[in-house]
Amino acid sequence: xxxxxxxxxxxxxxxxxxxxxxxxxxxxxxxxxxxxxxxxxxxxxxxxxxxxxxxxxxxxxxxxxxxxxxxxxxxxxxxxxxxxxxxxxxxxxxxxxxxxxxxxxxxxxxxxxxxxxxxxxxxxxxxxxxxxxxxxxxxxxxxxxxxxxxxxxxxxxxxxxxxxxxxxxxxxxxxxxxxxxxxxxxxxxxxxxxxxxxxxxxxxxxxxxxxxxxxxxxxxxxxxxxxxxxxxxxxxxxxxxxxxxxxxxxxxxxxx
Numbered sequence: 001x002x003x004x005x006x007x008x009x010x011x012x013x014x015x016x017x018x019x020x021x022x023x024x025x026x027x028x029x030x031x032x033x034x035x036x037x038x039x040x041x042x043x044x045x046x047x048x049x050x051x052x053x054x055x056x057x058x059x060x061x062x063x064x065x066x067x068x069x070x071x072x073x074x075x076x077x078x079x080x081x082x083x084x085x086x087x088x089x090x091x092x093x094x095x096x097x098x099x100x101x102x103x104x105x106x107x108x109x110x111x112x113x114x115x116x117x118x119x120x121x122x123x124x125x126x127x128x129x130x131x132x133x134x135x136x137x138x139x140x141x142x143x144x145x146x147x148x149x150x151x152x153x154x155x156x157x158x159x160x161x162x163x164x165x166x167x168x169x170x171x172x173x174x175x176x177x178x179x180x181x182x183x184x185x186x187x188x189x190x191x192x193x194x195x196x197x198x199x200x201x202x203x204x205x206x207x208x209x210x211x212x213x214x215x216x217x218x219x220x221x222x223x224x225x226x227x228x229x230x231x232x233x234x235x236x237x238x239x240x241x242x243x244x245x246x247x248x249x250x251x252x253x254x255x256x
């Protein structure tokens with residue numbers, strides 16, 4: 001982890017992550033935090049200070065917006081309600097709770113009341129701090145993976161929140177309804193890939209394949225390596241579709 005920290009270079013860490021991380025969840029959590037930018041490599045000597053600052057900041061956000069009972073029931077903080085916002089906030093909280101209740105139900109970890117409370121709280125806080133994005137179904141799945149990876153940490157909820165915030169800074173365009181039909185949202189990404197397909201393989205660029213492309217693009221935008229800004233997700237053409245072209249979503253690294 002410390003190799004490359006002196007000059008802030010995370011290239012080696014990315015290379016090692018691409019090859020696969022050892023089956024050590026505490027190491028995995030640290031690597032994810034570094035590669036997502038929560039703990040920048042160039043500020044390695046300040047990680048403890050960053051932990052303290054970020055944990056205090058998230059705690060203040062959560063206590064201002066929410067209360068969590070001893071039975072892990074999440075509710076709005078009555079003292080912080082502003083006139084006219086209570087109904088909207090209650091609807092938002094209920095929407096998040098409904099999705100969290102359905103999240104990863106096949107894993108015992110996600111059936112625990114404490115896990116559901118943490119996931120609900122971090123998604124609600126993110127939505128309130130980012131009104132231009134708010135909460136969109138699908139964010140719960142991304143946050144759930146981050147929360148699980150961070151579960152070995154002292155304050156998993158806080159670490160998952162900041163990692164989620166860093167990731168959403170990269171992929172939020174795919175979740176913003178206002179951008180859906182722009183060049184930055186899912187439709188824009190579908191059109192970009194469609195244009196590439198038309199030049200490489202007219203057969204698989206038909207209208208009937210746009211739904212499939214939409215699913216591929218949504219998956220790319222919501223994957224840890226799906227950052228358009230950093231050029232991590234790209235399309236590669238190969239063989240295997242009968243007419244000489246196949247589409248493969250690839251990446252420069254994968255957080256195993």
